[in-house]
Amino acid sequence: TDKYAVYGNPIKHSKSPQIHKLFAEQTGEHMVYRSHQVELGKFADAAQSFFDNGGKGLNITLPFKLDAYEFAGQLSDRARLAGAVNTLALQGDGKIYGDNTDGAGMVRDMQHNLGWQIEGKRILLLGAGGAVRGVIEPIAKQNPSLIVVANRTVGKAQKLAHDFAEYGDIRGCSYEALHGNQFDIIINGTSASLAGELPPLETNLLSDEACCYDMMYGAEPTPFMRWSAENMAWAVADGLGMLVEQAAESFCIWRGVRPKTREVIDAMRAQLE
Ligand code: ATR
Numbered sequence: 001t002d003k004y005a006v007y008g009n010p011i012k013h014s015k016s017p018q019i020h021k022l023f024a025e026q027t028g029e030h031m032v033y034r035s036h037q038v039e040l041g042k043f044a045d046a047a048q049s050f051f052d053n054g055g056k057g058l059n060i061t062l063p064f065k066l067d068a069y070e071f072a073g074q075l076s077d078r079a080r081l082a083g084a085v086n087t088l089a090l091q092g093d094g095k096i097y098g099d100n101t102d103g104a105g106m107v108r109d110m111q112h113n114l115g116w117q118i119e120g121k122r123i124l125l126l127g128a129g130g131a132v133r134g135v136i137e138p139i140a141k142q143n144p145s146l147i148v149v150a151n152r153t154v155g156k157a158q159k160l161a162h163d164f165a166e167y168g169d170i171r172g173c174s175y176e177a178l179h180g181n182q183f184d185i186i187i188n189g190t191s192a193s194l195a196g197e198l199p200p201l202e203t204n205l206l207s208d209e210a211c212c213y214d215m216m217y218g219a220e221p222t223p224f225m226r227w228s229a230e231n232m233a234w235a236v237a238d239g240l241g242m243l244v245e246q247a248a249e250s251f252c253i254w255r256g257v258r259p260k261t262r263e264v265i266d267a268m269r270a271q272l273e
Contacts, residue, residue, distance in 0.1 A: 008061035043067035072098025103138030105246030118142035127190035128156035140167035
């Protein structure tokens, strides 16, 4: 039986073992998937011993995505652009391949599960940390008309816009500078929700059929989701679908089979309540 695991710190509340168990049952793949809390500063040792002991693949969550990036012997283009790795896979030649499935997972959730179109749309990304960096290229690939990155610390937004300039019309600015502009898709990639907070957003940022997406999720709507509903968003979603879709993408890298996600998203949703 092939061994997989998710490494993070903390890891107790990770839903990945359950998601991958459901995928394995559905597809008939023989595998086990566990969660493991890794001590800070010990990622490389832990990952090395996992693979030395026959492990086939790892998911990596906070705060080790950068360590995993450095650990990987080979990187996908999207992992290189994200500057972070959430999936490690042992290859036939013994090398460890590093990929990042977060952005693709979010885009797939939007297009496939939610039916949102990205092509030709004006996209606003809130935040300029690792979460936002990881989704820029996958979004840009869908040919939106414009991507704006807004952040409290403007310099970080400008740096992202600069780093991804070759992938489309991408601009970085402050929240105040959004004044007078409207967007078709607004994505919250800040960690503000964790503290029950909301970035300082004006009320007239939404176009007529604007869709709002929070990368966070929980039993209750996040402050950003409540703000979106109050401002008459056409559709509002949280990041639970993204969580399941990034897992499906990892599963597919490891096993070569794409699991059906709808039933798994529904099962995970039922547990939140
Ligand atoms: P991650 O890797 O999860 O993106 P991060 O790199 O710490 O985490 O980035 C967190 C993001 O949330 C940043 O864009 C941060 O803004 P700053 O760069 O100005 O710090 C943003 N953020 C966190 N709390 C916020 C709040 N209360 N209001 C607005 N933005 C917030």
